[in-house]
Structures are given as C-alpha cells and as structure tokens.
Amino acid sequence: MTAYVKCARLLEKMSSDGGSVIIVEDDSNIADLASAYLSKAGYSVRQAGDGARALDLCRTQNPCLVILDIGLPGDLDGFEVCRTLRATSDVPIIILTARSDEIDRIVGLEIGADDYIVKPFSPRELVARVKAILRRSTRMADSSSRIIHINDITIDMDARSVAVSGSEVHLTSREFDLLVFIAMRRGVALSRRQLLNGAWSNSWIGDERTVDVHVRQLRKKLGDGLNIHTVWGVGYRLD
Ligand code: CA
Numbered sequence: 001m002t003a004y005v006k007c008a009r010l011l012e013k014m015s016s017d018g019g020s021v022i023i024v025e026d027d028s029n030i031a032d033l034a035s036a037y038l039s040k041a042g043y044s045v046r047q048a049g050d051g052a053r054a055l056d057l058c059r060t061q062n063p064c065l066v067i068l069d070i071g072l073p074g075d076l077d078g079f080e081v082c083r084t085l086r087a088t089s090d091v092p093i094i095i096l097t098a099r100s101d102e103i104d105r106i107v108g109l110e111i112g113a114d115d116y117i118v119k120p121f122s123p124r125e126l127v128a129r130v131k132a133i134l135r136r137s138t139r140m141a142d143s144s145s146r147i148i149h150i151n152d153i154t155i156d157m158d159a160r161s162v163a164v165s166g167s168e169v170h171l172t173s174r175e176f177d178l179l180v181f182i183a184m185r186r187g188v189a190l191s192r193r194q195l196l197n198g199a200w201s202n203s204w205i206g207d208e209r210t211v212d213v214h215v216r217q218l219r220k221k222l223g224d225g226l227n228i229h230t231v232w233g234v235g236y237r238l239d
Contacts, residue, residue: 020043020044020045020046020061020062020063020064021038021043021044021045021046021063021064021065021066021067021130022045022046022047022048022054022057022058022061022063022065022066022067023035023038023045023046023047023048023067024047024048024049024050024051024053024054024066024067024068024069024072024078024081025047025048025049025067025069025096026049026050026069026071026072026073027069028049030069030096030119031047031049032047033123034067034123034126035047036123037123037124037126037127038126038127038130041127041130041131043130046061046063049072049073050072050073050074050076051072051074051075051076051077051078051080051081052074052075052076054066054068054072054076054081055076055081055084055085058085058089058091063091064091064092064134064137065091065092065093065094065130065133065134066085066091066092066093066094067093067094067096067126067130068081068082068093068094068095068096068113069095069096070095070096070097070098070101070104070108071098078095078096078108079107079108079111082095082108082111082112082113083111083112085112086111086112092114092115092133092134092137093112093113093114094113094114094115094116094117094126094129094130094133095108095113095115095116095117096116096117096118096119096121097116097117097118097119098118098119104116105118114133114137115129115133117129146158148180148183148184150183150186150225150226150238151224151225151226151227152164152165152223152225153222153225153226154166155179155180155183157180160173160176162176162179162222164222164223164225169221169222170221171218171221172217174199174200174214175214175217175218175221177199177200178195178199178211178214178215178218179218179222179226180199181195181198181199182195182199182228182236182238183238185238186238186239187237187238187239188237189231189234189235189236189237190234190235190236190237191234191235192208192209192211192212192235192236193208193235194235195211195235195236196208196210196211199214211235211236215228215236226238227239
C-alpha cells in the first residue's frame with residue numbers, strides 16, 4: 001500500500017468513524033463514562049481492565065490511540081504497558097494519573113506517553129485531548145512520509161505518485177517535478193524561468209513556453225483542485 005493511500009485511509013477513517021481507541025482502566029465507572037463520550041464523538045472504543053488484556057487488544061485491534069490508567073491490577077501496571085507498547089509501536093498514549101502523583105506524570109511522559117490527564121477529569125476534556133493528539137499525529141505522519149495535500153490532490157514525494165480524491169493519476173516525470181516544485185511554494189508567483197530551473201535543471205536551455213504546456217497538462221489531469229493561476233507578465237502561482 002503506498003503512503004498516500006495509507007494516509008488517505010487514515011484521514012478517511014478519522015473523519016468518518018473517528019478511529020478506534022482503547023481505554024485501559026480497571027475502574028469500570030470511569031471506563032464506561034469515557035467510552036460513552038468517545039463513542040458519541042465518533043470513535044469506536046474497546047475497554048481493557050488490566051495490562052495483559054490491554055496488550056492483547058492493542059496487538060489485535062491496531063488502535064489509533066490508547067488511554068492508559070497507571071494503577072492497574074495484576075502484574076502489569078500502566079508503566080509496564082506503556083514501555084511494552086513503545087518497544088514496538090508509536091501509537092499515541094494518554095496516561096491517566098491520580099491528582100497527587102506528579103511523579104507518575106513525569107515517569108509516564110519519560111517512558112513515551114504523549115500526554116496525561118489527571119483524575120478526576122471531565123470527559124469532554126478527554127475527548128478534546130484525544131482529538132488534539134490525533135490531529136498532531138496525523139500531521140507528523142504526513143511530514144515523515146513527505147506528503148503534500150492540495151484540496152483533493154495528494155502528492156506523495158517518496159512514491160512519486162499523485163492521487164485525486166484517492167484515485168491515482170499518471171503524470172510524466174517532468175509534470176511530477178513541476179507539480180512538486182510549485183506545490184512547495186504555494187502562494188508565490190514564480191516566473192517561467194524559475195519553474196524551468198527548479199523543475200528541470202539549472203542547465204536546461206529551451207523555450208519557456210515548455211512550462212505553459214506542462215502547466216496545461218497538470219490542470220487537465222488534476223482538475224479544479226489545482227488552482228494554478230496565470231500571473232500576467234510573470235508566470236504562475238499556486239493558491
Ligand atoms: Ca486504576
């Protein structure tokens with residue numbers, strides 16, 4: 001699966017069903033309340049009452065986020081679960097700690113939790129934190145896989161592929177290079193010479209109208225999502 005498809009699916013999943021969240025908490029009142037609010041916000045929620053069950057669920061469900069209580073019954077407390085998860089996964093983790101346990105929060109963040117919430121907490125605050133962390137982790141996934149989004153267009157620089165609304169569109173190598181060059185300079189009016197130098201090479205000698213031909217092809221292939229404007233007397237600008 002290419003990175004852009006993965007990313008598109010992740011975004012689609014997050015906007016349609018919110019993704020799946022695992023709540024690891026032995027106090028069923030807290031777990032049920034948090035589940036109810038997260039379900040209402042569109043997430044599919046699974047609960048685990050101890051560490052072993054939590055690790056099992058994470059292996060089989062591949063959640064987009066884990067909410068993890070530190071004080072758990074059995075051999076594995078929240079710290080152990082967090083360490084074990086971090087050994088193999090970068091799933092976002094929010095730890096739940098008691099008000100008095102500042103040390104828990106510090107240790108939790110040191111061993112790889114992304115955020116913490118102090119009990120008792122407002123379920124609305126929990127939902128807001130979950131949303132914020134998922135937004136952040138999606139952005140990180142985008143930058144690490146070098147993906148550019150322009151309206152309904154997704155450009156995957158590593159795979160050198162382009163999709164419109166999730167469907168791959170074939171571009172020539174030159175068209176792709178021109179698209180990436182202009183997409184990385186959104187809002188800047190670029191001269192035909194700058195575009196030739198950037199997308200072709202500094203040594204390219206030729207007719208600047210070549211750029212016009214390629215821009216026309218990009219507009220045709222990528223549709224209305226690509227707002228390349230002609231800047232009279234200069235060249236082009238992507239808005
Ligand atoms: Ca507990």
